[in-house]
Amino acid sequence: xxxxxxxxxxxxxxxxxxxxxxxxxxxxxxxxxxxxxxxxxxxxxxxxxxxxxxxxxxxxxxxxxxxxxxxxxxxxxxxxxxxxxxxxxxxxxxxxxxxxxxxxxxxxxxxxxxxxxxxxxxxxxxxxxxxxxxxxxxxxxxxxxxxxxxxxxxxxxxxxxxxxxxxxxxxxxxxxxxxxxxxxxxxxxxxxxxxxxxxxxxxxxxxxxxxxxxxxxxxxxxxxxxxxxxxxxxxxxxxxxxxxxxxxxxxxxxxxxxxxxxxxxxxxxxxxxxxxxxxxxxxxxxxxxxxx
Amino acid sequence: xxxxxxxxxxxxxxxxxxxxxxxxxxxxxxxxxxxxxxxxxxxxxxxxxxxxxxxxxxxxxxxxxxxxxxxxxxxxxxxxxxxxxxxxxxxxxxxxxxxxxxxxxxxxxxxxxxxxxxxxxxxxxxxxxxxxxxxxxxxxxxxxxxxxxxxxxxxxxxxxxxxxxxxxxxxxxxxxxxxxxxxxxxxxxxxxxxxxxxxxxxxxxxxxxxxxxxxxxxxxxxxxxxxxxxxxxxxxxxxxxxxxxxxxxxxxxxxxx
Numbered sequence: 387x388x389x390x391x392x393x394x395x396x397x398x399x400x401x402x403x404x405x406x407x408x409x410x411x412x413x414x415x416x417x418x419x420x421x422x423x424x425x426x427x428x429x430x431x432x433x434x435x436x437x438x439x440x441x442x443x444x445x446x447x448x449x450x451x452x453x454x455x456x457x458x459x460x461x462x463x464x465x466x467x468x469x470x471x472x473x474x475x476x477x478x479x480x481x482x483x484x485x486x487x488x489x490x491x492x493x494x495x496x497x498x499x500x501x502x503x504x505x506x507x508x509x510x511x512x513x514x515x516x517x518x519x520x521x522x523x524x525x526x527x528x529x530x531x532x533x534x535x536x537x538x539x540x541x542x543x544x545x546x547x548x549x550x551x552x553x554x555x556x557x558x559x560x561x562x563x564x565x566x567x568x569x570x571x572x573x574x575x576x577x578x579x580x581x582x583x584x585x586x587x588x589x590x591x592x593x594x595x596x597x598x599x600x601x602x603x604x605x606x607x608x609x610x611x612x613x614x615x616x617x618x619x620x621x622x623x624x625x626x627x628x629x630x631x632x633x634x635x636x637x638x639x640x641x642x643x644x645x646x647x648x649x650x651x652x653x654x655x656x657x658x659x660x661x662x663x664x665x666x667x668x669x670x671x672x673x674x675x676x677x678x
Numbered sequence: 679x680x681x682x683x684x685x686x687x688x689x690x691x692x693x694x695x696x697x698x699x700x701x702x703x704x705x706x707x708x709x710x711x712x713x714x715x716x717x718x719x720x721x722x723x724x725x726x727x728x729x730x731x732x733x734x735x736x737x738x739x740x741x742x743x744x745x746x747x748x749x750x751x752x753x754x755x756x757x758x759x760x761x762x763x764x765x766x767x768x769x770x771x772x773x774x775x776x777x778x779x780x781x782x783x784x785x786x787x788x789x790x791x792x793x794x795x796x797x798x799x800x801x802x803x804x805x806x807x808x809x810x811x812x813x814x815x816x817x818x819x820x821x822x823x824x825x826x827x828x829x830x831x832x833x834x835x836x837x838x839x840x841x842x843x844x845x846x847x848x849x850x851x852x853x854x855x856x857x858x859x860x861x862x863x864x865x866x867x868x869x870x871x872x873x874x875x876x877x878x879x880x881x882x883x884x885x886x887x888x889x890x891x892x893x894x895x896x897x898x899x900x901x902x903x904x905x906x907x908x909x910x911x912x913x914x915x916x917x918x919x920x921x922x923x924x925x926x927x928x929x930x931x932x933x934x935x
Contacts, residue, residue, distance in 0.1 A: 557779045567760050574749040575774040622761050622806045
């Protein structure tokens, strides 16, 4: 018995070591996923609290359509310099959409209908462009992204985008909070609400566009919504909500990624599933706390 | 007394559409004015022009350079989904004084506690805003307006959706802020009966019509019947004035009721 048990134990240790070394092999991808998780989960707090979840979804979709457009242009032999680089094109289209969403007034059309139209058109265009792109190997960028393809250089680019955005959010936290919470009162105290809205949407667009080609629509949308929902359920303060949002996003990125490698699962959906599990845990935790 | 805000033959509206024309009145220091009228009559238009978020289409709206509003929005305009403590919300009233990119100091927190004490709810400073009753939420928003040290307190429908007790307490508090602290107050409301017994002057807005005067001048059967376009009765009970529409035998088709 002892021999069998020790043999089982040995196999388990061996397997764990194999998993660990596989995760280590893809550690650059994990670092990239953690940077995306961090940036999106901070901005996601505003996305959830301001009830603009579907603006996040539409921006993600537009961003992916930008990547598709760049791939299609490259396939068609159109070279317009850096503008046809997938990230640059994605950023450009996302910023145009950001200006549109931040401008507010849309006449008689309800805001959610405008977002719905944008989402649907961007999704369709993205798929059509990819279908006709010569280098259209990136069919799955629209859903699961390509987390495992993240290199050290990509992570540095992601950091170069995320760090300034997060510093801006740290410096102007109280202004962004005020215009998000009660824009009319902020206006009476001299705040230019439109400019602050624009700053928030711009940072959101930049983070989404830079994360999109690695994380895909599903994972970016997940990081913008689920961690913030976890944070909202676990805390009664803004500080607590930010903490739990970031902590659950980083944990989901780590757990989902680590499980996806040995089980040969797509990393994006695995991380999204882990995020979903954290939301469920937070929900149970909140219910338990309410019963006491 | 010097005037804090002056509307001079102002035409107010959106785009090219005028909602109110030829509006003239001023708000002198120490005034306690009720801006009253049914929903959709143009109260919010006047309020927005007063606060500066709507430019007049004609005429002028002049504000004193010393003017500082303490604005109390309608309670349902604030999103209670935000995980904020009462003290955090009150501190927002000092954000413009604190300055861009800076954090509130202990001195700001002390002032916020004093404002909460002033409205009688300092004990709730660390409670989540969402957990408070309607009256307590309203007091929090009033404390936030006061902490910025305003010279005009502007309240938008402060008693909307409140029960009788909370309504009486909030209106009593506003009256106290005017009487005790000498604060100029503008209260916007659709409820003439509630406001008329607290304010000193009334600006009545009814379907494009505008009339302003002391409470005694406005709360007459003749003035109110003219403004509302139906026979109105003003009764007095225990020193309180009550406005009731006279019962009509039949309502001709197409007439206003």
